[in-house]
Amino acid sequence: MGKYVVKQGDYLSKIAKQNGFADYLTIWDHPNNAELKNKRKNPNILYPGDVLFIPDKEGKVESGATEQKHRFKVKGKPLMLRIVLKDYNDKPIANAKVDLHVEGNVYPLTTDSKGKIEKEIPATAKEGKLVFTDPDTPFDEMVLKIGHLDPIEEISGWKARLNNLGYNAGPIDDEKTEQLRSAIEEFQCDYFKDLSQVDGECGPKTQAKLKQVYGC
Numbered sequence: 703m704g705k706y707v708v709k710q711g712d713y714l715s716k717i718a719k720q721n722g723f724a725d726y727l728t729i730w731d732h733p734n735n736a737e738l739k740n741k742r743k744n745p746n747i748l749y750p751g752d753v754l755f756i757p758d759k760e761g762k763v764e765s766g767a768t769e770q771k772h773r774f775k776v777k778g779k780p781l782m783l784r785i786v787l788k789d790y791n792d793k794p795i796a797n798a799k800v801d802l803h804v805e806g807n808v809y810p811l812t813t814d815s816k817g818k819i820e821k822e823i824p825a826t827a828k829e830g831k832l833v834f835t836d837p838d839t840p841f842d843e844m845v846l847k848i849g850h851l852d853p854i855e856e857i858s859g860w861k862a863r864l865n866n867l868g869y870n871a872g873p874i875d876d877e878k879t880e881q882l883r884s885a886i887e888e889f890q891c892d893y894f895k896d897l898s899q900v901d902g903e904c905g906p907k908t909q910a911k912l913k914q915v916y917g918c
Contacts, residue, residue: 703756711828713849714745714754715781719825721756725779732757742853744918746781749853780822783848785832786917787817789840790868794818798839804830804848823848854913857882860904863916864889 703721718726729735730745734755742748783804787795794817802809804823811819823830830846852859857876864871864885871885883902890900893911904912 703758706754706756708748708750708752708754710750711847711849712748712750714748715825716827716849717754717756722759727779729754729756744853746849747851747853747859747918749856749859781825781827782820783823783827783830783846784818784820784917785846787813787819787839787841792868795839798834799836800839801833801835802830803833804846810835851918854909857904860886860909860912863912867916 706717706721708717714726714730718724718729721729723729726745730739732755734757738752738754739745742752748754783802787798787800789795794813794815796813796815796817798813798817800811800813800819802811802819802821804821804827809821811821813819827848829848832844832846834841834843851862852874854860854863857878858874861871861874861882864882865874867889869885869888870881872879872881886904886908887900887902889912890902890908891897893915894900899907
């Protein structure tokens with residue numbers, strides 16, 4: 703099929719589905735995508751401007767007796783949405799009842815002991831909403847932009863993760879600001895015992911820690 707230029711909000715499961723592939727690995731594991739795969743690591747965290755090679759679809763012939771029913775299983779991994787909820791003191795919000803709204807469907811869920819919820823969602827989902835139905839939970843609702851998280855190497859990726867973790871890094875763009883620097887310093891103070899590492903710069907060590915704490 704040729705080259706595809708990634709846009710904001712794209713992720714590989716969605717791109718694969720839109721191009722008729724049940725399994726995104728058919729695209730991700732293609733030799734022409736080896737460089738991008740090595741760079742991004744996570745197929746569902748891509749960056750606008752990344753270029754994917756979309757291979758041609760290959761047909762497959764299976765034999766079977768006539769006038770009989772045959773069952774075929776489509777290979778492919780489901781797309782899972784995972785969210786961990788924490789309070790303002792960074793403590794997991796356990797056993798909280800929430801409603802997950804995605805693509806017109808509502809899924810009643812309850813967080814586990816670590817504050818996590820997990821749900822399979824459509825591979826083409828673009829956005830959703832988390833509505834907190836438990837009156838003891840310190841939130842009302844949360845808007846979810848599925849596929850909008852940029853890679854950890856990008857400034858917009860730092861900001862999104864910091865903001866979602868409760869550090870006010872400012873608008874999610876590619877601009878370095880004093881607000882971003884302050885957010886990085888706060889994060890570093892919370893997670894680095896060696897204060898010499900608190901420099902307001904999101905270098906490789908800080909990126910690695912931010913990725914670890916955020917989960918991706």
